[in-house]
Amino acid sequence: MRLRARNLAHAYDGLAALGPLDLVVEAGERLAIVGPSGCGKSTLLAILGGLLRPSGGRVWFEGEAPSGSIVPVAYVFQDFALLPWRTVAGNVALPLEGRLPRTEIRARVGAALARTGLSDFAGRFPRELSGGMRQRVGIARALVVEPGVLLLDEPLSALDAQTRELLLEDILGLTEGATLVWVTHNLEEAVRVADRVILLSARPGRIRAEIAVPVPARERNRPEAVPVLARLRGELWALLREDARRAQTEGPP
Amino acid sequence: MSAREVRLRARGFAPRRLPGAGAVTAVCVFAAWEAVCRAGLVSPFALPAPSRVLAVLAEMALSGELLAHLRASLGRLAGGWAIGMLCGVLAGLAIGVSSLARSVGLPLVSALFPVPKIALLPLLILWLGIGEAPKLATIALGTFFPVALSTASGVDQIPRSLIRMAQSFDLPNRAIVLKVILPGALPGIFAGARISSSIALVLLTAAEMIGAEYGIGALVLQAGHLMRADRLLAGVVLLSVLGVAIGAGLGALERRLLAWR
Amino acid sequence: MTLVSSAPLFIAQERGYYREEGLDAELVFFRAAQPVAVAVAAGEADFGVTAFTAGFFNLAGQGALKVIGAQSREEPGFDFSAYLASNAAFANGLTGPEKLPGRSLAITQHGSSFHIMAGLLARKLGVETKTIRMVPLETLQNMQAALKTGQVDAAILPGHIATELDRAGEAELIGWVHEWTPYALGGLFTSTRNVERRRGVVEAFVRAYQKGARDYHAVMNKRDAGGKRIFEADAEPVIAIIAKYTQATPEAIKAGAPYIDPEGRLDVGNVYEQVALLKEEKLVDASVDPARFIDLSFISGHFNLPR
């Protein structure tokens, strides 16, 4: 399933926050979006996910969602957005309820928990889990609907460095072949997860640059990939630096 | 250089429940009260001894009068409170999720909340007569407002991101209300239930001003008029016991339903 | 409720009768009847005037109080309290107080003045008090609301309210209490301690009270040749004194003025009957004996003395 946006722009109460910009996410592509803080990354993702009506332009899909898909686009949130009164299994089951027979829900949830390493925690409540485990639940919940496109808004930003490292590897493994849009402010993360990185300018965010990552996903953890990724990160930072500093000193509107 | 131990400065400001303190306090209060009465410091018709109050309660229990009072009052409390809770939760949810309900309902609730329900008794008689209906209505009215307000604020406490999450999975609105908003507002609803259960007990006496033959409120009112301090205090003891029992029941229910906190 | 009943106290104060007796009196007001009796029993006040209720009798029966004179009473020819029927009950045959047995009657509380008046009527009719179904509604407003809507068949209410409801067609006035039963509304009382230890003070107070009562009687208890109650110009000063203490308008005072005996004499037999009927209903403790809380020695000429 391919995702397209044309002439997309958004303003909050007259404050231009995003665009205008055009965007294509090809089926099976992994796209990272980076940019200085407050440039409209989350706004863009919310519009792509149908959670926000853009002030200008439009977004549409091309092609069919995979068979077995319950929701075409699934979201992973920075703050996990878990229901604290539901267990891990209950949270993962939420998007399936009322849409599939009970036995199938149980099977799908069981499989999603197994894939994300949560089987032993099915009956726990979110407050009993570490941050990394909570985001695993968020990811399991997004994967269980077998979406055509997976949108992730800073999925690792609330976690400590080691947890981030481990979860990043796991997410890459879990989403192999999926269409991803991954928003992050972490350039290293961007070059490690994406096939292509889009760099947005300072607010209102427009496309400033696009960089393809020439290393196949599978090989990103190899030692010989490290210098390539580091160089890409450096290039991105050179482009971003001025905007980032400006965003810092200007502060929020 | 002289060595000095680091002094612990983070002390206090962390109240705990001392087990048994409540019971010990109650025993001390009753013992002091009994002693004052036995010593003849106050006349028995002004302040009867707790033993006398207990004796009155025992007499009432044996004659079946106690059961009649309890049955009448518990029925009114349960009925009026249930009506008030149900309407209050529905109104609070509406105020919490709908702009129209918020704009219309919130000022209305704020305006009517402080109206003393006792002042409405003559009107309630005109509208509902002198049977059970005005008694239930008095208690329901007293329950409704705090529950509506605290349910609405419970809805406001739900992080918006949870609602956006549910929407991101295309959950229908009905499912969002039942699976996200209602459970999310439950702490607020419980806070309302606690406050309103006390208000319901206070209003029980007002409700039973209207043509009640039996009921703890009617017992207290009548005993007051008849200058029967022992019966009056027996009624007061019953009200306190009811208050404690209802509080404990709600606490147990809350611990079960809000175990996730 | 009817503060006008305490008029002799106000008059005695305003005209200096207490001072003439060497007393330095201070009037204290209570919103309800019970606290008056409690204050006197506790020694916080020396004298009280209040209505008879089961609560008063229960307290007086403990031995701490002595009734020494009368407050007001129902006197033939002086409209004061009235029996009212709801419109529905009236249409359905409740045309007079004699038809009250078997009907419901709004009262404030069991053991209140209203209950006593109904009980006296029942005894007069030769039936048990409980044949009249008492419905306690706590306040006069609630009683009126229940009567207007026909929730109760009948009520006993102060005359000015009763005539107003009748005139507006909201209920039917079916008789006056004074036409049916004698009724001693309340008493002047003091503590047993005062009677025993300060007899002189009590006597002086009673004399002042009687002077006030005589002043009231002279101008407020008048009737014309046709038997109709009238207030002439000479009533104005007394009405002004009452108005000062009750904050009521002269019209309201005239409408609610009770008959007050000029000597403060009590219908003793009626009080015995009240206690008896309340005992029958277990509203007054069986141990309460009116002979022990009524002291007849301060005022002569009390009525209807039991043998």
Ligand SMILES: Nc1ncnc2c1ncn2[C@@H]1O[C@H](COP(=O)(O)OP(=O)(O)OP(=O)(O)O)[C@@H](O)[C@H]1O
């Ligand atoms: N609901 C809103 N109302 C008004 N302004 C908003 C709202 N949401 C975001 N903004 C503003 O719009 C701009 C873009 O916000 P957005 O959250 O999309 O940025 P971002 O790139 O995700 O930033 P961050 O790096 O902090 O996550 C910011 O300046 C922000 O302050």
Ligand SMILES: [Mg+2]
């Ligand atoms: Mg953001």
